[in-house]
Amino acid sequence: MIRKALTLAALAPVAALAQAPADAAIRHGEYVTRAADCEVCHTSPGGAPYAGGLPFKTPFGTIYASNITPDARTGIGTWTEAQFARAVRHGVRADGAQLYPAMPYTSYVKLTEADVAAIWTYLRTRPAARNVVRDDGMGFPYNQRWALAGWKAINFSDTPFTPDPGKNAEWNRGKYLATALGHCEECHTPRTVTFGLSRHAYAGAMIDGWQAYNISSDPVAGIGSWSQADLTRYLSTGALPGKATAAGGMADVIGHSLRFLTPPDMAALTGYISHVAPQAGSAQSRFDAGAPYDVSAAVRGAPPSDDPSGAALFSGNCASCHGRSGTGTGADRYYPSLFNNSAVGADTPNNLVQIILNGVHRTNGAGQDILMPAFADQLTDAQVARLATYVIDMYGHRNGTVDAAQVTALRNHAQTVIPGWLLVGVPLLVLFAALVVLRRRLIRSHSGVSR
Numbered sequence: 536m537i538r539k540a541l542t543l544a545a546l547a548p549v550a551a552l553a554q555a556p557a558d559a560a561i562r563h564g565e566y567v568t569r570a571a572d573c574e575v576c577h578t579s580p581g582g583a584p585y586a587g588g589l590p591f592k593t594p595f596g597t598i599y600a601s602n603i604t605p606d607a608r609t610g611i612g613t614w615t616e617a618q619f620a621r622a623v624r625h626g627v628r629a630d631g632a633q634l635y636p637a638m639p640y641t642s643y644v645k646l647t648e649a650d651v652a653a654i655w656t657y658l659r660t661r662p663a664a665r666n667v668v669r670d671d672g673m674g675f676p677y678n679q680r681w682a683l684a685g686w687k688a689i690n691f692s693d694t695p696f697t698p699d700p701g702k703n704a705e706w707n708r709g710k711y712l713a714t715a716l717g718h719c720e721e722c723h724t725p726r727t728v729t730f731g732l733s734r735h736a737y738a739g740a741m742i743d744g745w746q747a748y749n750i751s752s753d754p755v756a757g758i759g760s761w762s763q764a765d766l767t768r769y770l771s772t773g774a775l776p777g778k779a780t781a782a783g784g785m786a787d788v789i790g791h792s793l794r795f796l797t798p799p800d801m802a803a804l805t806g807y808i809s810h811v812a813p814q815a816g817s818a819q820s821r822f823d824a825g826a827p828y829d830v831s832a833a834v835r836g837a838p839p840s841d842d843p844s845g846a847a848l849f850s851g852n853c854a855s856c857h858g859r860s861g862t863g864t865g866a867d868r869y870y871p872s873l874f875n876n877s878a879v880g881a882d883t884p885n886n887l888v889q890i891i892l893n894g895v896h897r898t899n900g901a902g903q904d905i906l907m908p909a910f911a912d913q914l915t916d917a918q919v920a921r922l923a924t925y926v927i928d929m930y931g932h933r934n935g936t937v938d939a940a941q942v943t944a945l946r947n948h949a950q951t952v953i954p955g956w957l958l959v960g961v962p963l964l965v966l967f968a969a970l971v972v973l974r975r976r977l978i979r980s981h982s983g984v985s986r
């Protein structure tokens with residue numbers, strides 16, 4: 536009896552110890568998984584977390600994000616850790632098939648083995664969710680996954696993250712957070728003709744019909760005019776009054792990922808980003824456009840109309856929150872000013888139109904929901920175009936009009952117009968891939984090496 540009690544007492548702390556590191560490992564895995572922002576893409580609206588199904592519309596068809604829960608039949612429950620690491624860093628599925636670069640392995644290839652292991656540990660603890668994900672959204676020849684080997688031969692470089700010995704540990708951590716975990720370049724760096732990342736890092740690019748702005752250190756085209764404290768405030772809350780607020784994909788990045796970064800990681804990230812090489816672009820700053828302008832005079836006494844003017848649309852739909860002069864309202868500009876606002880001052884109207892159509896839904900640094908209603912159901916494409924033109928005229932750089940066709944294209948997510956050369960170019964890539972594979976076979980059969 537006494538002996539039994541003794542053994543139990545001796546075992547108790549050991550059991551507790553075995554428990555503790557596991558919990559810590561899971562929490563660490565959750566932190567890394569958030570920093571890499573896996574959940575956003577792998578969860579469809581209303582669906583179970585990580586169960587996949589979110590569609591990615593490309594000019595070539597639709598790709599659906601995979602189910603990465605531990606479900607054995609429809610998820611990755613039967614995968615080994617090595618197969619998982621190969622998928623995340625090299626874009627190859629357990630069955631050997633190539634993954635489309637909609638899964639950003641071009642950035643994740645730089646993840647450390649320890650971080651991939653941490654993500655794996657965390658994902659294994661998520662509930663298994665049964666969800667069959669479609670794989671039929673791409674038409675011929677783009678559904679030929681093996682041809683992606685050709686794309687990879689040109690655009691994918693299997694180089695791990697190598698710290699720069701000339702820089703300090705904080706700078707290197709910042710670069711790792713930006714390029715590997717945060718994969719900022721996947722949206723903010725322009726693509727080459729073959730859709731690889733170009734050399735103009737952070738020079739700005741179109742993604743899903745949104746403009747992911749130039750965030751290089753250029754003082755006019757980029758965010759060189761922001762202090763590091765400005766950048767920290769924007770990236771951890773999504774709002775920097777008088778300059779920018781985050782909607783669209785950036786709202787997701789902040790709400791699901793960046794707001795969870797520890798203060799030292801956030802400092803490392805912003806320290807790195809605020810010093811990336813300047814990239815030329817727009818000749819006018821998007822942060823200093825516009826001035827207060829009161830819409831009241833323009834609409835006073837105007838009879839109600841079936842075909843309201845831009846001013847009337849603004850007065851009826853926007854002024855209640857953003858103010859009749861566009862100054863913004865609320866404590867700390869909860870409803871932001873429309874002048875000195877990057878979405879209005881930018882050189883393309885895309886983000887402004889997207890915001891009017893889709894509204895804003897973001898979680899701020901304190902975990903509160905920030906909401907602007909969507910107007911897609913209330914306003915026609917012609918009305919959105921007229922309203923956006925009014926907003927740009929009054930609070931932006933007055934750099935052009937928005938036409939209804941542009942709004943229609945963004946509403947239908949027909950974001951990218953496929954240039955003719957692409958229709959020719961991609962089958963050529965397929966051919967190229969075939970040649971690469973053939974050449975490898977030939978070399979192999981000649982040298983007698985089998986792998």
Ligand code: HEC
Binds near residue numbers: 623
């Ligand atoms: C920008 C969106 C995006 C992000 C971020 C993203 N993924 Fe993916 N992922 C995808 C898409 C889309 C696919 C499917 C690609 C295809 O079918 O070729 C995919 C496929 C996968 C697969 C292959 C599974 C299978 O059965 O096909 C794994 C594993 C995976 N992702 C894990 C992750 C992990 C882990 C993270 C975070 C480190 C992550 N993904 C972040 C979009 C994303």
Ligand code: HEC
Binds near residue numbers: 723
């Ligand atoms: C999924 C695509 C995506 C990713 C990934 C992404 N961004 Fe963005 N980013 C955007 C879009 C789109 C905007 C414009 C948002 C708007 O107008 O509301 C933006 C805006 C910004 C802005 C504000 C610029 C301005 O002028 O308003 C900063 C700063 C920024 N991003 C930094 C980053 C950093 C740092 C990372 C990586 C940690 C990152 N972004 C990752 C899409 C992305």
Ligand code: HEC
Binds near residue numbers: 781871873895
């Ligand atoms: C019910 C209140 C409300 C109404 C009505 C409203 N907004 Fe907003 N708007 C918001 C909120 C909240 C935000 C997000 C602020 C943030 O991100 O911190 C916002 C953000 C914006 C932004 C900046 C987004 C960015 O990413 O930089 C623009 C531009 C904008 N609204 C334009 C409009 C226009 C044009 C209308 C009229 C069609 C309108 N809003 C109507 C509440 C409103």
